[in-house]
Amino acid sequence: MKRKINIKLILIFALFAAALIVALLPSFKNVAQADSESPVDYIYDNGSMQIDVDENKVLHIKENLNIGFMRNQNYFERRVAGKTKSVKNVNGRAKKGRSFLAEITVIGAKIDGVESRCSVNRNGSNNYIRLDNESSFKKWDKENRAVYNIEIEYICDLSQDEDGKNALGFYFFEEVENAWFIYKDRLSELSVTVNMPKEFDGDGVSVISGSGNISEKSGLNVDGKTVKFSAEYKYIDKCRLTALLPDGYFVTQPRYFDIYWYFVGAVGALALAGAVITFIFRQRRPVAPAEIAPPILNTMQFSAHWHGIARRKDLCTLLLQWARKGCIRIKKDGKKDVIITKLKNLPEDSSLGEKGYFNALFEDGKVYSSRDIRGSAGRRRRHRIMYAAGKLIEEIGEPVTYARGVLGGRIAVMFLSLLAPIICFLYCIIIADDYPFMFACVFMAAIVSATFFGVYRLLNMLRVKRRAYSLVYGGVLFLATPVFVPAAILTLIMLNTQYMILYDYIYLLFISLVWIAVSLYVLPRSIAKRAEESQRLYGRMAGFKNFLRLVEVREIETMIDENPDYYLDVLPYCMIMGLSRKLDKKTEFLQAPDWAEGFDAKRFAASLFGTVRRSVVTRKRKTQD
Numbered sequence: 001m002k003r004k005i006n007i008k009l010i011l012i013f014a015l016f017a018a019a020l021i022v023a024l025l026p027s028f029k030n031v032a033q034a035d036s037e038s039p040v041d042y043i044y045d046n047g048s049m050q051i052d053v054d055e056n057k058v059l060h061i062k063e064n065l066n067i068g069f070m071r072n073q074n075y076f077e078r079r080v081a082g083k084t085k086s087v088k089n090v091n092g093r094a095k096k097g098r099s100f101l102a103e104i105t106v107i108g109a110k111i112d113g114v115e116s117r118c119s120v121n122r123n124g125s126n127n128y129i130r131l132d133n134e135s136s137f138k139k140w141d142k143e144n145r146a147v148y149n150i151e152i153e154y155i156c157d158l159s160q161d162e163d164g165k166n167a168l169g170f171y172f173f174e175e176v177e178n179a180w181f182i183y184k185d186r187l188s189e190l191s192v193t194v195n196m197p198k199e200f201d202g203d204g205v206s207v208i209s210g211s212g213n214i215s216e217k218s219g220l221n222v223d224g225k226t227v228k229f230s231a232e233y234k235y236i237d238k239c240r241l242t243a244l245l246p247d248g249y250f251v252t253q254p255r256y257f258d259i260y261w262y263f264v265g266a267v268g269a270l271a272l273a274g275a276v277i278t279f280i281f282r283q284r285r286p287v288a289p290a291e292i293a294p295p296i297l298n299t300m301q302f303s304a305h306w307h308g309i310a311r312r313k314d315l316c317t318l319l320l321q322w323a324r325k326g327c328i329r330i331k332k333d334g335k336k337d338v339i340i341t342k343l344k345n346l347p348e349d350s351s352l353g354e355k356g357y358f359n360a361l362f363e364d365g366k367v368y369s370s371r372d373i374r375g376s377a378g379r380r381r382r383h384r385i386m387y388a389a390g391k392l393i394e395e396i397g398e399p400v401t402y403a404r405g406v407l408g409g410r411i412a413v414m415f416l417s418l419l420a421p422i423i424c425f426l427y428c429i430i431i432a433d434d435y436p437f438m439f440a441c442v443f444m445a446a447i448v449s450a451t452f453f454g455v456y457r458l459l460n461m462l463r464v465k466r467r468a469y470s471l472v473y474g475g476v477l478f479l480a481t482p483v484f485v486p487a488a489i490l491t492l493i494m495l496n497t498q499y500m501i502l503y504d505y506i507y508l509l510f511i512s513l514v515w516i517a518v519s520l521y522v523l524p525r526s527i528a529k530r531a532e533e534s535q536r537l538y539g540r541m542a543g544f545k546n547f548l549r550l551v552e553v554r555e556i557e558t559m560i561d562e563n564p565d566y567y568l569d570v571l572p573y574c575m576i577m578g579l580s581r582k583l584d585k586k587t588e589f590l591q592a593p594d595w596a597e598g599f600d601a602k603r604f605a606a607s608l609f610g611t612v613r614r615s616v617v618t619r620k621r622k623t624q625d
Contacts, residue, residue: 042076043068043140043179044233045147048191049172055197057250059156059170068140068147068181076111076131078152080104080171083125086161087169089244092204097163100254102156104129110151120154129154162254168196168243173236180233187232194227194241202227204244209235260508263427267420267511274413274519281409283528286539292559293566294544294573295537300396303576305537308528310398315389316612317572318354322346323595324568327358330612332598333371338615342366353388353395360388361616370615385617403529410524417519420512427508541577548574548582556586568593571605580605 045066052060067076082104086097104127109118116131129152138146158164172192180188202222207215207229218229231239294302299317304310319340322328327346331339342362346355361368363384373381530538559566567587574583584603592601599607 041070043070043181044190045181045188046191047188049193051170051172051192051194053168053194053196055249055251057158057161057164057168057252059158061152061154061156063150063152065150065152066147067150069137070140070179072136072139074133074136076133076137076148076150078129078131080127080129080154080156081125082122082127084171085169086163087167087242088163089166089204089247092244094167094169094206094242094244097161100158100160100162102127102158103160105155105157107153107155109153110149112149113151118152159252160254161250161252165250165252166245166247168245168250169240171238171240173239180236187234189230189232190236191230192228192241196225196227196243198249199225200243200245200249206242207231207239208242209239210237211235214239260427263423263508264511266423267508267515270416270420270423271515271519274416274515274523277409277413278523278526281403281406281527281529283526284530284535286535286542288539288542288546290547290550291540291543292547293570294577295540296569296573297537298396299572299576300393301399302541302573304398304401305534306541306577308401310393310396311576312389312393313613314576315357315392316609316616317575318357319612319616320568320572320608322358323593326595329595329597330608331596332607332611333369336611336614337370338611339370340368340616342368351392351395353392357385357388357392360385373617382617389617399534400531401534403531406527406529409527413519413523413527417516420515421509424509424512541573544570544573545577545579548579548586551586553586553589557589560587560590574605575609580609 045068047063047065049064050062054060063078069076080102082102083099084102085099088095088097104120104122106118106120106129109116109129109131111131111133116133118129118131120127120129122128131150131152137148140146156170158170173190182188205215205220205222205227206213207218207220209231214231214235215229217235218231220227220229222228227241227243229241297305299314299321300310303314319328319330323330325347327342327344329341329343331341333339340361346358350358364381372378373385563569567590571583574580581603583605587604588602590601590604592599592604596604596608599611
């Protein structure tokens with residue numbers, strides 16, 4: 001079975017890898033073709049750029065470029081950043097803000113003074129302005145020097161830059177594979193003029209290139225509202241003009257993707273449905289008047305009504321009943337071990353499961369020592385005891401603790417929580433514009449889907465078992481928790497590289513993650529409506545807890561004088577309810593029973609329960625290895 005699961009996982013990841021390769025193959029092919037033809041597309045002679053900026057941070061740009069082509073081709077492409085980082089003025093220093101979209105609108109273009117057909121397309125994080133030449137651009141060489149004058153006029157809308165109300169950050173030329181002329185003993189230059197809408201302090205303006213601050217080399221000059229500089233093309237690659245401005249210099253207004261609110265509404269509907277289910281099956285406070293004794297039930301049935309499920313570690317309370325019947329003696333051996341001595345067999349009226357557990361403890365003799373079952377030597381004996389404990393649990397059975405529909409309510413809330421990231425990742429896939437991000441979204445959706453599959457298999461396995469309440473809850477938590485790790489990684493990626501105000505999906509992701517956490521770790525604990533009989537018994541148990549909390553020591557002394565068995569009657573139930581220490585504080589005047597040796601009389605209940613629970617094997621995780 002394990003081998004089949006491993007094969008399935010390998011096949012799933014292989015399919016994802018193949019899909020990614022197929023998706024990226026066209027890009028690799030295009031890059032390879034471009035590299036094989038020429039490492040450089042264009043070379044530039046002197047050119048100029050004029051940028052007029054308005055108060056909404058909309059840039060009207062006119063470019064006049066002189067270009068030589070390194071191969072014959074019939075089009076020219078000018079790349080302009082379509083997704084860029086904001087720049088903020090933070091105490092006079094430029095600081096990166098969030099990513100946002102830069103929208104490009106082409107007004108017109110000319111090739112050697114003749115109007116040219118042009119278009120703009122967004123591909124990934126860039127906008128490509130394309131000019132088509134009806135004939136063909138001739139290849140440049142040193143003899144004929146075929147140089148073309150290209151004029152482009154376009155609008156670069158940066159009004160979505162919500163963080164950049166007090167700064168301007170603009171890549172005025174961002175090309176990767178470009179060269180420049182060395183002609184008449186000079187390097188080609190680009191002259192840039194920027195006309196700002198209002199006056200400002202010129203000390204906050206700088207020209208930054210990959211090689212550092214080139215403001216001085218570029219002859220940067222600020223005169224009133226105009227910024228001028230000239231940069232050699234060798235510094236032009238990924239070069240940014242940064243202007244730090246007073247607060248409120250720009251008036252920007254982010255726009256949002258309309259469909260975003262539909263997805264937010266879908267996640268909100270899931271949260272509302274989960275809240276309604278939780279309210280219907282919420283745990284109700286019991287009527288709990290003070291009672292001097294808890295309901296006297298089978299200890300495991302008592303455990304089920306108090307904790308919601310019979311805890312196997314409460315089986316150790318059976319030893320108190322055996323000791324009171326004179327069947328065993330318990331001796332403390334060190335801090336964590338016990339020695340249990342068999343005095344006689346259980347009474348004939350004891351159940352088969354109880355006899356089986358008793359016999360498993362003393363199968364190798366009349367003495368059980370928790371030290372002897374440690375390590376590999378005691379493995380077989382441990383397994384026999386655990387098996388006998390399991391049979392005893394099955395024989396005792398479990399009462400109907402929860403009301404009908406509670407398990408279904410818990411499962412429904414958990415499944416609704418896992419739908420939230422599915423909705424979020426679907427939204428991210430819809431707006432994704434690059435393959436790695438889309439693959440990350442698909443990968444996350446696959447993880448969540450695998451979680452669904454695991455939960456479904458778990459429910460199928462447990463649907464006929466009456467102990468499914470805690471197992472389903474624990475199983476779903478175990479399967480769903482790994483969703484948070486890749487989701488957190490994806491959140492970090494979005495914050496650093498992908499987040500754009502237009503799509504605003506980072507908030508949707510945060511909403512989804514918070515909803516998952518609440519509906520997996522908080523709401524199911526509140527879905528605990530008890531059956532009518534269980535609620536009544538739980539009220540009596542809570543009433544005894546209130547009594548023990550309020551009763552004075554002298555009242556306990558009086559009750560024990562009237563009924564000498566009172567202390568030992570309530571002792572196992574106090575242990576199950578976690579009241580051992582509170583009982584010890586009320587009964588410090590008592591001596592330890594004669595069947596218990598080595599236990600501190602002043603903290604007898606807590607010491608007995610803790611030591612015996614650790615030393616008597618009832619489940620695999622509590623072995624003595």
